[in-house]
Amino acid sequence: IDAAKGVEPQTIKLFKVCRMRGIPIFTFVNKLDRYGREPLDLMDELEKVLGIRAWPMNWPIGMGPEFRGVYDRRARVVHVFSAEGRHGESEVAERAVALDSEEVAAVLTARELGQLREEIELLDVGGDEFSEDKCARGEITPMFFGSAMTNFGVRPFLDAFLELAPAPAPRMTRDGPRPPTDPRFSGFVFKIQANMDPSHRDRVAFVRVVSGRYVKGMTAVHARLGKSVRLANPTQFMAAERTAIEEAWPGDVIGLFDPGMYRIGDSLTEDSGVAFEGVPRFSPEHFAVVRSKDPLRRKQIEKGLEQLAEEGTIQIFQQLRMGMKDPIAGVVGALQFEVLQYRIQHEYGASIVLDKLPFQIARWVAGPLEPQTFDWEGNRQTVTDRDGQPLVLFRDEWALRHAEEKHPELKFLSEAPQLHALAPTG
Numbered sequence: 001i002d003a004a005k006g007v008e009p010q011t012i013k014l015f016k017v018c019r020m021r022g023i024p025i026f027t028f029v030n031k032l033d034r035y036g037r038e039p040l041d042l043m044d045e046l047e048k049v050l051g052i053r054a055w056p057m058n059w060p061i062g063m064g065p066e067f068r069g070v071y072d073r074r075a076r077v078v079h080v081f082s083a084e085g086r087h088g089e090s091e092v093a094e095r096a097v098a099l100d101s102e103e104v105a106a107v108l109t110a111r112e113l114g115q116l117r118e119e120i121e122l123l124d125v126g127g128d129e130f131s132e133d134k135c136a137r138g139e140i141t142p143m144f145f146g147s148a149m150t151n152f153g154v155r156p157f158l159d160a161f162l163e164l165a166p167a168p169a170p171r172m173t174r175d176g177p178r179p180p181t182d183p184r185f186s187g188f189v190f191k192i193q194a195n196m197d198p199s200h201r202d203r204v205a206f207v208r209v210v211s212g213r214y215v216k217g218m219t220a221v222h223a224r225l226g227k228s229v230r231l232a233n234p235t236q237f238m239a240a241e242r243t244a245i246e247e248a249w250p251g252d253v254i255g256l257f258d259p260g261m262y263r264i265g266d267s268l269t270e271d272s273g274v275a276f277e278g279v280p281r282f283s284p285e286h287f288a289v290v291r292s293k294d295p296l297r298r299k300q301i302e303k304g305l306e307q308l309a310e311e312g313t314i315q316i317f318q319q320l321r322m323g324m325k326d327p328i329a330g331v332v333g334a335l336q337f338e339v340l341q342y343r344i345q346h347e348y349g350a351s352i353v354l355d356k357l358p359f360q361i362a363r364w365v366a367g368p369l370e371p372q373t374f375d376w377e378g379n380r381q382t383v384t385d386r387d388g389q390p391l392v393l394f395r396d397e398w399a400l401r402h403a404e405e406k407h408p409e410l411k412f413l414s415e416a417p418q419l420h421a422l423a424p425t426g
Contacts, residue, residue, distance in 0.1 A: 001029045003036030003063075003145075007049045010333045013282065015050050018138065024166060025141045027054060028157055033147040035064040039119075043143065053140050055130045056123060057160050058153070060145040061108065061116055068108070069094070070145055070153045071116055073123070074130075076100065078116075080107045081152045094155070136166045168251035171210045172277050173267075178211050180250035185212035185220060185270040187254075189262050190279060194307040195347045203307065204235075204255040205262040212270060214248040223267040223275040231268065233257050264312050283362040283414050284315055284330030287393060288337060288354035291326050297350035304348035305329070309386060314340055317362075317383035317391060328383055328393075329354070330362060357381075359393040361400055363412035389417065 001007065018025050029042055043054045058070040061078070069080040080095045097104045104113065134140040142164060146153020170177035171188065178186055191206035214231070222229045235242045235255045248254050256262075265278035292301050305327060309316040315330040331337060337354055344352050359381065369382075369390055379399040382392050392412065394400045404412060 001027060001042060001046075003029050003031045003042070004034065006037060006042055006045050012050065013332060015052075017282075022138055024136055024138050024164075025052065026157075026161060026164075027141045027143045029060075029143065029145045030148050032060050032063055032067045032145055032152065033065075033150050039145065046141065046143075052138075053128055054143040055128060055140055056143045056145075057130075058144055058156055059116070059119060059123070060153075061112055067147065067150075067152060068112065070156060071099065071120065072156060073120065078104055078108065079153075079156055081150070132164060135164055168210075173274055174277070175274065178274070178276070180211050182211040183213075185214055185218065185268075186210045186274065186276075187214065187220070187268045188276050189264060189266040189268070192258060192262060192264055192307075192311045194311060195343075203258040203260070205258040205266075207254050207256055207268060209248050209250050209252045209254065210276070211250055214252070214254060216246045218270075220268040220270055221272045221274075222261065223269060223272075224263065225261065229261065229268070231256055263310060279312075282332070283364075283391075284332050285360055285362075286331050286334050286337065287317075287357040287359045287362070288329050289319075289326050289357065290329050291353045291355060293351040293353055300348040300350040301344060301352060304344045304350065308340065308343065313343075315385065317385055317393075320382055320384065328357065357393070358395055360396055361394040362391050363394065363400065363414060364416050365390045365392055365410055366413060366417065367407075367410040369410055385416065387416075 001011065015025070017023075027046065029039070039056070039060060043056070046052055046054045056073060058072050058079075060070055061068045061080070069078060071078050076099045078097045078099055080097065082093050082095055095107060097107050099116075108116070128140070130142075131140060135142055142160065144153060144157040144160065146157060148154060168180040170179040172178075187207040187209050189205050189207055192203065193206065194203045196202055196204050214234070216234055217230065217232050219228050219230050221227070233256070234245050234248065236245050236248075236253070237243075237255060242255075245254065265276075267275040269275075290301070290305065292298050305314070305316050308314050314336060317328040317330060319326070319328060329337070329340060331340070341352055341354065344350055364385075379395040380392050380403060382390060384390055392403065394403070400412065403410075
């Protein structure tokens, strides 16, 4: 959560996914090195907008240039940061002092100490009791404060996260849950990242080990493709550092070199015929036609759009109207358009123009729809996604309701149907 902006639209979307899947939610209030809203206001907004109670695990001491550190409520220890971090690249020096010790007067001024005691008393009297069980069920969110830019408060957050985060849990397959104790290896591709090393134009598939043991160079079944693949050259990541590994266990995340065979949602298993439930693709809310400034760079743009779509950064749709060959990019937040232009230019050496479209809603369509003949009335447009599934882009809620009333034989879905879990047989 941005300390100044609070809960933003993209936060609400991510929160809904976590709630839907019963995922524990940890809240980190960032950018305390700048002036922002009062911490109590942010707590109140979490409850009113997201519907979840927050329990501050620590509390900020100061804000903006006066941001000195954080107070650990459970340990009753003040963490004062004594050096300035440089863009979060390295850990800063800190000093831990018990709140009730005489030494605390040497690290905090009388005003800072008085304000901290007053705010902590208010939290202790008026707040909830913390419950690890409620945290694990996603019913209460542990709340932390800090600054990623200066690296203030990051270490206390990570330490508490390691302590409170639940152990690896079973993951649902089409045939039931796969527990982490199952001896057979299985993994799930949840992220694709292109150009992690710009000098090598590499592409990495991030795999979460669900069960069993991963061993470097082992062979596994790629469920969607229905064939065996060798899982070679595994790495683990910590910021910009890569480390080669020999093995991994449930809960570990490994990076595999991706020659273009992986997609988000793919399953890798030691035993064939098993596929995990995929990652839902939700409908974007901002749309733009992508045009090339230089026709000679069209191939680079097509490659860039394809790879970024596979990452999940954007969604790409193909127009069906006569003579319309330029693709449409769909994003959840408008800022992603700027990211798209920047990455196409700096990673693929091409420049694009984005012509914004007046649509706000996209719905996948189930039912007897002929995309080429579906009526066009100016307030909607039919397109297809990367799997050839039809969608309709609507100008607003009224246009969507009008289509639903006019075409009761169709279902308009906000989440893409899952097509590829297991490869077809026979």
